[in-house]
Amino acid sequence: MGGDMHVRNRSATASGLVLLFLMSTLLVVSPTAMADPNVDQMSWYQAQGLSATFDPQTEVTTITWDNIDEFDNRMAELLDATYSVYRHEGPLNSNTLAEADLVATVEACADTIGGGGGTNYLNCRSSSIHPGHVIEYPVPPGENAFVNYTVTTQMGNGTVYAMFLPGDSVTVVGVQESTQAIRTPYNLAGSFDRVTSTTTLTWVPYHILPGGDVIPTEGPDAATILVYRSEDMPITRSNITTMLITNQAQLIANLSAETSTYDVTINAGTQRSAYYAISYYLPNWNGPAFDYVDFRFLSNNAMTESILEDNTPPASPVGVSANFQ
The missing domain is CATH 2.60.40.10 (Immunoglobulins)
Known part of the structure; x- marks a missing residue:
């Protein structure tokens, strides 16, 4: 009987270890399972690697960014999505976006690149044949300001994603834009x-x-x-x-x-x-x-x-x- 008790104790100990392992595994994955589902979507469709450079000679700011680079069927949704580029003097975030100026709207991925059926939508990836996005914004005359740019994403169903992640969908340190006043005939x-x-x-x-x-x-x-x-x-x-x-x-x-x-x-x-x-x-x-x-x-x-x-x-x-x- 003592031997049976010893076996049962060993079995209970092993079961407890297994249960503890399973519980610890659940603790690791549970934060992802409980996260806001929109966060993953927002990070998935936001602009990547946003930068802005001002040329004092031409007085034009060049804004560049890429699509996300994932081998996933969700890339197909970029065929119906559009990017909107906003400019604002000072920090750009969810509180200041309404005050920002819309300077451009472009397709996330044109049908000529990712359309045509099949898995052509994978061409929308930044590492594929998609050339990325370039906007040249002529800064208005008489400006002297430190500005930021951000890119939001509007999906085909009308949902707009704006995460303001520095270096991806919003500029990190902004750009100084100084332009001449109009003094021409x-x-x-x-x-x-x-x-x-x-x-x-x-x-x-x-x-x-x-x-x-x-x-x-x-x-x-x-x-x-x-x-x-x-x-x-x-x-x-x-x-x-x-x-x-x-x-x-x-x-x-x-x-x-x-x-x-x-x-x-x-x-x-x-x-x-x-x-x-x-x-x-x-x-x-x-x-x-x-x-x-x-x-x-x-x-x-x-x-x-x-x-x-x-x-x-x-x-x-x-x-x-x-x-x-």
Whole structure:
């Protein structure tokens, strides 16, 4: 009987150890089981690796981020999701999101990348063929602020996820954005005269406007007006650098800052759609040897409609017929 009792005690001890092991296992996994189910979803669909960089030359902030990188069928839900990019002066969190400015909305994953059925949705992963997301935000003129950016995710069913995890869906330290005020000629207009074969350009010089005396018109740092022309394509903030490098935009005149009109003589045999743009050249504006040209074109100083410059002779008639009755 004592032997049976000893066996029973050993059996009870073993059972107790097994029960203790099972209980300890439950204690390890129970926090995950009890967590808010939305937390996993939010982390699953939020932006990854968000960063923002401000370029003081172009005054554009470039915002980049990636999709999540998981080998999972939930990636298919990104095909119906959109990202929204917000900007805010100061910290960005759930309390300040309503005060932030929406600067862009983009697809999380286009059908051309992850659509088409099957498991193509796996192409939406950041490590697959998805290129990631890039937004270029032209910062408004006259800004001088420390700002943050965040990206929220709206699913196809309308649910919006916003976790504000630093370095993933919200910027970690923010970015300093400082931009110039608008100090360029206003309201560029033009017309072509076929008889004189001349295009006349007119504008309002900035220096005659209230506060315009900041533009120097005399002395070694006197401003001049640069006149540019392109064919078949308007000159814009986003393309001016490339157009100057490729000579698609040409500098055709460098005028006194006090000039308000300019006649462009058009060579014989010309037939083109011309776009013009003007801006100030400001020597030493940002310090000795740091000249400045404002290529943002924010004062209607770049044409969005072309001028037809055509001084070619009309086409010769082909064949003549007459009918006399």
